[in-house]
Amino acid sequence: MKALIIEDEKAAVRNLKALLKEIDPRIEVIDSLDSVTDCVAWFGTHAVPDVVFMDIHLADGSSFEIFEHVRINCPIIFTTAYDEYALRAFKVNSVDYLLKPIGAAELRHALEKLKTLQHAPESDDALSALIGSLQKHGRYKSHFLIPCKGDKLLPLAVDQVQYFCIMDGVTRAVVSRDESYVLPNTLDELADSLDPERFFRVNRQYIISRNAVRDIDLWFNNRLSINLKIPTGEKILVSKLRVNEFKNWFSGH
Known part of the structure; x- marks a missing residue:
């Protein structure tokens, strides 16, 4: 079996x-790559590996960008820490997912699973559906880096934000009654980068989280x-x- 490793962490490549080699010495790693390019x-x-x-996450972007340029007709085992949504998708589509740091037992199970996947006639369609869904999901912003006093950047998870708004001519991410942050993005830019299942652009001044809604x-x-749990003053x-x-949107339809 010929294997290709796409990974930008050298230690992770060595470990894999x-x-x-320990699990099956017959597996030949023909190359390792660390970037989309x-x-x-x-x-x-090159011929497609087995x-x-x-x-x-690679050195120059998301590995999902690769599929925008080339078609990969072989099983793929993703090796990364990713979110619960992705984990469910991998399981449904029978493409394995290994959480770093990878252990021998998990890797052995993934290789055994390959035998079934390689002989399944619908595997190509399942893989394409998975890649498509994760390409879309992977584009949504999960964190912001907020400049702080001095030379620090504060990480802000999108999950913490109740709503985004235009306030005094600037864009703010509001977390609580006493906590909000200025962002360099416009609301139009945010609307394109946020998960539409979780955030809704109600008008030209507000993007709200479903969890922020108190009543209507x-x-x-x-x-x-719309009345939010954190009062807006308007x-x-x-x-x-x-x-x-x-x-x-609110009811999840």
Whole structure:
């Protein structure tokens, strides 16, 4: 079996090679790559291996960018720490997922699973569906780096943000009554980078989290007035044309 490793951490490459040799000396690691650019070039000039061990975060971007340039028709075992959404998707689509640091038992199980995957006629379609769903999900912002006093950057998880708004001409991420942060992004930019299942652009001034909603008032002219758990000092109105869209978003339809 010929294996390709796509990983930008040298220690992780060494560890994976050692484990593969220990589990099955017949597995040949034909190459290791650490960037999207190198991967695209490699697949353009080499035969597809029997399996690819692929980290999601590479030296120059997300490994999902590779699939925008080349088609990889072989099983892929992803080797990275990723979120619960991804973990569920991998399991459903029968593509294995190894959480770093990788152990021998997990790797052995993944290699055994390959035998089934390689003989499944629907495996290519399942892999394509998985890649598509994770490409979309992987584009959504998960953290901000907020400049602090001195030479520090404060990490702010998107999960902490209740809403984003324009306040005094600047964009703010509001976490609590007493905690908010200025962001360099416009609301348009944020709307494109946030997960639409979790955040909704209610109007030109607010993007809100579903968890931030306290209750909703029926308003004049068939509009809605959204009341948040953290008071905003002004009414957040949803126009008549977007009421159904908001209701569907909020109820998860």
